[in-house]
Amino acid sequence: MEYNFKEIEERQRQNLQKNNIYKVTEDKNKPKFYVLDMFPYPSGAGLHVGHPLGYIASDIYARYKRLKGYNVLHPMGFDAFGLPAEQYAVQTGQHPAVTTEINIKRYKEQLSKIGFSYDWSREIRTSDPKYYKWTQYVFLKMFHHWFNNKTQKAEPVETLIKEFEKNGNTKVDAACGDIPRFEAAVWNGMDEAEKDDVLMNYRLAYRSKTKVNWCPALGTVLANDEVKDGLSERGGHPVVQKDMMQWQLRVTAYAKRLLDGLDTLEWSDSLKEMQRNWIGRSEGAEMYFDIKDKDEKMLVFTTRPDTVFGATFMVLAPESELVDKITTAEKSEEVDEYVERAKNRTERERMADAENITGVFTGAYAINPFNGKEIPVWVADYVLAGYGTGAIMAVPAHDSRDYAFAKHFGIEIIPVVEGGNIEEASYDAKSGKMINSDFLNGLEVKDAVEKMINEIESRGLGKRKVNYRLRDAIFSRQRYWGEPFPIYYKDGRAIPLSEDELPLTLPDIDDYKPTESGEPPLGRAKNWLYKGKYKYELSTMPGFAGSSAYYLRYMDPHNDKALVSKEANEYWQDVDLYIGGTEHAVGHLIYSRFWNKFLFDLGYTVKAEPFKKLVNQGMIQGRSNFVYRIKNSNTYVSYNLRKKYDVTEIHVDVNIVHNDILDIEAFKKWRPENADAEFILEEDGKYRCGYAVEKMSKSKFNVVNPDDIIEQYGADTLRLYEMFLGPLEQSKPWDTNGIEGVFRFLNKFWRLFFDNEGNINLSDEEPTKEEQKIIHTLIKKVGEDIERFSFNTTVAAYMVCANDLAKIKCNKKEVLENFLIVLSPFAPHITEELWQLTGHKDSVINAKFPEFKEEYLKEDSIKYPVAFNGKTRFTVDLPADIKKEEIEKAVLEDERTKSRLEGKEIRKIIIVPGRMINIVI
Template sequence: MEYNFRKIEKRWQIYWKKYNIFYTKENKKIKYYILNMFPYPSGTGLHVGHCLGYIASDVYARYKRVVGYNVLNPIGFDSFGLPAEQYAIQTGKHPHNTIMKNSCRYKEQINKIGLSFDWNRELYTSNPNYYRWTQWMFIQIFNSWYDKNSKQAKPIDFLIEEFNQNGNHFINASTTSNYKFDSKTWKKLNSYEKESILLNYRLAFLCNNTVNWCPELGTVLANDEIKNGKSERGGYPVYKKKMLQWHIRISAYAERLLKGLDIIDCSKSLKKLQSNWIGKSIGTSIFFKILYPIGEINQIELFTSYPEMIFGMTFIILSPDHPLSEKISIFSLHHKDVFTYVNKEFCIDENTKNISGVFTGNYVLHPFIQKKRIPIYISNFFSIKNQTKSIIGIPGHEEKSKKFAQKFNIEIIKVLDFNEKCINSNFLNGFNRKQAKEKIIKILITKKIGETKTSYKIHDAVFSRQRYWGEPIPIYFKNKIPKIIPLDQLPIMLPKIDNFHTINDKSPLGRAKNWAWDEKNMKIVPNILIDQKYIFPIETSTMPSWAGSSWYFLRYMDVHNNQFFIDKKKENYWKNVDLYIGGAEHSTGHLIYARFWHKFLLDRGWITTEEPFKKILNQGMILSYSAIIFKVTGKNIFVSYGLLKNKKHAYSSFQEVYVDISLIKKNNELDINKFKKYRFEFYSSIFILERGIFFCKRKLEKMSKSKYNVINPDEIYEKYGSDVFRIYEMFLGPIYQSKPWDEKKINGIKNFMNKFWCLFHKNKIFKVSEINPTLQEYKILHNAIKKMQEKMQSFSCNTSISLLMITTNQLTVLKCNKRKILEPLVQLMAPFAPHISEEIWYKLGHKKSIIFYNFPIFNAKYIVEKEITYPIMFNGKLKFVEKFNYNTSIKEIKHKILNHPKTKFVLKKKTLQKIILIPKKIINILFK
């Protein structure tokens, strides 16, 4: 008997909304804060891959509620950023309007899935009431510096006071440029000179640096917004270009970001990604004497993790944005060539394939080989992907260095033989690497030309974006000095403009007519009034999208507070996120930024926790077969997949073009007519057919809008119901694994749901018995309760559903319709299939939602004790097997095994070394 899922699901979705069932407020219960990574409301809405994490978090949120926790499960939208702006450019519609329209679409889809979000806490990063506080936080970051001695951020006023009173005291800050001067000298400096010094300390600072510039998108991009040398959005070329940009000094927090990983519960792979991003390495700084001084600079400090390889060094590479490169472009003998190279735009994609560089005409002296000159080159070759500022070239033992040396005909020297012993050095010959390293470091320190040092790969984050749709940076410039817009004047809202595109490197805000700050009247006024006396230009870059998403989890705790970004009592109650669920693609950029932002707010005393997230769970990807057709490079010709290797149709190269899977017929055939209408730019293309048909290639990969292989959840829950869709997604496999989408298997879930429904109905009539259950029925139920609790604690949704299927089948065979068995069974089902569970719960006579009733507790007397079979191994070889009761302790198991006759026989003339017992798996006895 099938149940009417459309009628049931609609009824309960209306009920949840009408009675604010998932509304959350602080109370005396233990809190549990569960959160999905911020969704971006794109125009196409959710696909089934997005739903995986949302459903998983909802299952767990519902479970935690019924086991007694006060659960916060909020939702909002990461509504600033490049996608909305690009859509506005393409359609001429304002980003705000498209964002609101798209978010309505998301909300409709989310509610149809039955997700238990607290919509009373909904927020948008593009809402002025929200980004008012993002701007406030930026100002606090700007007005702070990082004190290495106390290892925390402090107000910049403390540093200024230090300069005023004890200027001759060494200030140990987070920058490589530390200043030592007396207070009289500081007081004699003008405002511009003082600010220039302070910018070396501020956590938000302006810096002329090499950035990732995308002309097509008209903006700077972060490293994590670039894939394979091209922009992740649109696939456009990206160039290295020098620009004056705002930066955030995240590098100051490198060690704390690394140590904080120890207290986060997450996968080893996630920790490794974060650790590699931070990139801590302990090595040696060597001070090289420059043969021809560059201005007032006569030495350069270079870091290496392999000082023992110093005798293989034959060149030095500096990146174009190395602090010394600009000096060299002025003072070098080859200054014209160097200046041209340093200020040249480099295409990232091309530069990873082609080695380029320029010899500066300068040299450093080798610290151990008298009069040996080491040439200095400037090159982007090493700095494209890893942001390396300098390299000691050791081409005899490093592949990239070898390629560079071959390009520029530089000497290649081997310093180690096949046994890792030193050769070709006066006093290291025959030493192994460890011995050589120790000796070289000792000599460097003794001669005061080197020191041990800790280095980090993480670099300060570029904070400027040449876009319109982002938080305005609350800074104006008074005689070129950055000044903050007063806090009580926030938020500074975006001006109205007609064209959202960057034109001739001029950002949209740079073309705004009303974007000047009246210092006297404290308001925004037209640009034509700028007089550099009372009215000044406002910063024309906006913040990156990660600014708003770096603290949104805090705002959910107190979303309606207009006095401050969070109330202390509420922050003290919720503290941080207990479970954070999202895709692995956010494992580096977003998590690094959010963790940094959180630590800064802690340093300044506004929150109380070091880390924002207690546990992070990355859901796997939903995979789907995408469709790819092949276009001849440079020509408007498409070739059927089976003809690619046919000599009659041999072309030098092909470009892969993804096709929407809705345009594919059976047997991987492309509907050419539909494709031409869908992709009008290919309307006049020639299609070379194969046996009268045009075939495409199918490839199983991540479900993505960019791959055109997405499945719309609307189609699934319209056809099968939301509960079936929810259970199917959870049943695909472990939450952290990637798994293919296969709609054919949904029918099995549909049959299971009908079978569950039939437990409560006979001849279409709801019918349960009040008769006491049998012992067997009690055992089935209570074992299911116990196992469900264990599985939910380990986030094992797929095996939980298997358990529900087995239990339902067992009770169906017994024709059990007894209330004392079926009522708790509904509660087990409720987190996974809330609609059908609410319906049955209501029919069982309960007046309140099932969410308000405690999860059933198992009775130990009904628990079936199982036996565990252990293979007994001796030095890794299987000798016999032994069975033990499920509840037998490890101590008892070891005792019995060691006293087993077979064990005693084997150990009769042997010496026992160790017994290794892996619970529920194996026992391995080691002996001599």
């Protein structure tokens, strides 16, 4: 019987669906295991062969865990809100809900063919009101909570109000905006609107002014990377920095917990490092500098207070309010001009160009509080308003950027730590002895920092400070296709809906562009008013809103009373394995950790961290092929002959090229202008193409669709081949040509079960020692490799096993059934089919992963490599259990050793029992 993958896969797809085999419940008799994929945005282009890589890996792991006796939650859903659907709507007028629905349908079709073990009954879509009700719900909860620094927890705003009534904010230590101290009497004397304004400074979801890239022509806000040289990327319209009232989430409140939590996670070190850098904790001090002849002070944050005697200039960010206040009359024109220019550059632009050193002297001087020295104050755009205090003391001798600035403008450089050479470069290292620093002289940097901070505090100049680079998340988007805010406005005050009024559903509109007056698209919604009277918030939530708590919803996706029930959450707890791409390393993975910590504070989740283990799959790159057309002709010259001509390199569809040999007939049909193309072939009569590894994209004609692969080889082959390509976490090019290898393997595996007449033919005889050794080697290897996500070597192990068993014509039922079970996570269809053909009624999914028995792998003898001076020359077979001395004796008696030693003296013999022998001569 032939391996008819089409029939088999179709039959088993239906069989498994029909029997609801992938459905999971909270089965308390089994340990739980939660395997999650980063859910996809359903784009109009459909899946290409790179998308399922992570899904296949997680599916293999999920199936493996099931075989190991776990109750595995392995759901899938869609991150269905997003910009592409909206842009398509702007162009075509089609409702994003309609196109999104079509795209999801296509995604599901494609996914279902690959044979994933998803429990589709748990599917979620972020754009479904039944789902986003809970996104809005969490937003409201954040609105109604503040963060108490003392308890390091979110607490209800009511408790804060009670405290205000009693003591004002004098005793409150909260994560909050810049708000002055007030007494209870002041609070109690405020009207509702004033109280609202105060509370906004404390809420975890709050409204405040932020700078945005505003494009008047497009009537919308742009992301940093949509702005190039002050112009919008789309259309090239001018972009200005504008203050806008925006909703924000007070992520910074959780900075410490987000940082500390990383230590508990099984994530890659590089990913944790990225998160640490993003959170950016730095220890130092905040200190005030008086301004000469002005009644102003300048507050700076520095991690190197020890270097204050080397501060030779100060820098203010162009946005700093202090700039206007201290700039002298004669400098004001120059400064204004500089500030104006800097303001209209995006933050990213300012940082991208590090070569251009710019800045202007304000004419003002700060006074060094430790030696009374006057220090010139500059304005420069390498200092950012959003970080620290927006002002620095510059120590060019010990900071490379300050150094470059000082060199450029000819500012004095005073070394205060021994070890560098200021003629050549700054000395940034945090070690060495202090010099030129009065009372710090002679101290090590570390000690000097401590002493200086104590000094700053005791002299009342400032205080010790831990600074975070993390910023609050801007939560408003001037878009249509997102979650509406459950907020309406009454007399200019933002009023939340009550929870029982959720969800606030997205209204239909007839055009998806911003309004003429520059309002977001929701401004077009007719009669969209709270109780027919009050205007709703017109912006919508960003992409990360819906993806921040989705993992919780899968635990209990149809619950209309809660985001997740206590029972379900207590059973499933957290995600044991999360697989996805590195592009979400800091965005999604910071925000979802933040949401989870907030929900944890409220008692809605039992785990402080949502994703215990995380694996980043690498990117699958495209492998493009090229043909070479001789210029001004319709003649194509083969790769190895191209240098003899003046040619143009042209991308050719990889689907009509096999092992870099062009299918000339297919090429002629590919495009009309190719019909009468001529070819200069190589000696073997073939047209050879060039190749390159690049991003997989339509324009490069290197996109490979999984549907086509499945059509030609089947889903099991696709799954195996995706894994066989290389290490999961590494980026690698897709090249369909190698796929024959795994396809042949599956054919070989299939044939093991049949005799020459095509009948199932398995023997109940006891397996031989050799057979047991072959299969137990595999059982051991598969278990170990899957546990360490080394799926490419697992596939190689399957191949070795099939080759070995075929060689000895093994048809023992026990052996082949074990093979079948350990292969099933990778190739679910073929194994399910054979499982049934061998007489089983239940699915192989519910089988037990065979236990590996060490006794079958025991070797009587070991093949020792014998090396001379580290170079292996030959091998000797020696009994496995002999001692070092016996090994040495045996090796020295070997003829081959003797012939090598002729006339030479042995200086040393290294013997590692069980491993190797090295003779040094």
